[in-house]
Amino acid sequence: MTQEERKPLAWHETLELHELVAFQSIGLMKLKMSINQVTDSELKELYRKSIHDLEGNLKELLRFYPSAQGFQPRDDESRQDMGFFAGDLLGLSKTLVRNLAGAITETATPALRKTLTNQLMGAIHGHERVFNYMHRHGYYPAYDLGHLLGHDMEMAQTALNM
Numbered sequence: 428m429t430q431e432e433r434k435p436l437a438w439h440e441t442l443e444l445h446e447l448v449a450f451q452s453i454g455l456m457k458l459k460m461s462i463n464q465v466t467d468s469e470l471k472e473l474y475r476k477s478i479h480d481l482e483g484n485l486k487e488l489l490r491f492y493p494s495a496q497g498f499q500p501r502d503d504e505s506r507q508d509m510g511f512f513a514g515d516l517l518g519l520s521k522t523l524v525r526n527l528a529g530a531i532t533e534t535a536t537p538a539l540r541k542t543l544t545n546q547l548m549g550a551i552h553g554h555e556r557v558f559n560y561m562h563r564h565g566y567y568p569a570y571d572l573g574h575l576l577g578h579d580m581e582m583a584q585t586a587l588n589m
Contacts, residue, residue, distance in 0.1 A: 434494065441495045441572070448488050448579045453514050455481040455586040485583045492580055499573035500580060510566035514582070517561060520554040 436444065458478050465471045492498055527547040534540040561567035568574040 436491060436495045438496065441576070444488060444491055444495065445575060445579055448485065448583050449514065450518055451481050451484055451488075452579070452582040452586040453511065453518055455485065456511055456589060457515065459586070459589040482587055485587060489580060489583055492576055495572075495576050497573040498576045500577050509564070510561070510578075510582070511585075513557065513561045513564070513566050517554070517557045517567070520550060520557050523550045524554055 455478065458474055458481070462471065462474045462478070465474055524547065527543055527550055531540060531543045531547065534543060558567065558569075562569060566578075568578065
């Protein structure tokens with residue numbers, strides 16, 4: 428990295444980096460765990476290409492972690508399967524909240540808007556339940572940015588090493 432690239436990351440870009448690495452790490456793990464179940468050769472090749480692309484993305488993004496303010500690498504290298512499954516569920520619930528919110532803005536039919544709004548409130552509560560579980564069990568140290576980034580790196584390395 429050049430001197431210009433070594434500047435400390437701003438807080439907002441650190442958080443975006445965290446979201447991207449966490450999302451892609453979980454996705455990479457899911458692809459690697461399921462590729463052997465894919466029997467269609469063309470689809471299997473799409474999985475391989477996606478795996479290759481995500482591995483490249485993670486390797487590039489991980490280079491920026493030492494520039495993140497407060498970054499603390501983790502000493503614990505053990506694989507946490509429950510953390511993976513909880514993170515996958517958190518990603519699903521977060522995406523559901525975003526998709527429902529977006530759909531509401533495109534809805535003209537009052538009955539559908541009401542249904543989607545009710546589902547959005549349920550999805551928000553679901554997201555809260557998953558987040559609270561993860562936070563209680565140490566899978567998502569949301570109030571400690573350094574440990575959160577260290578956890579990201581550990582998850583990404585696990586995904587890359589699978």
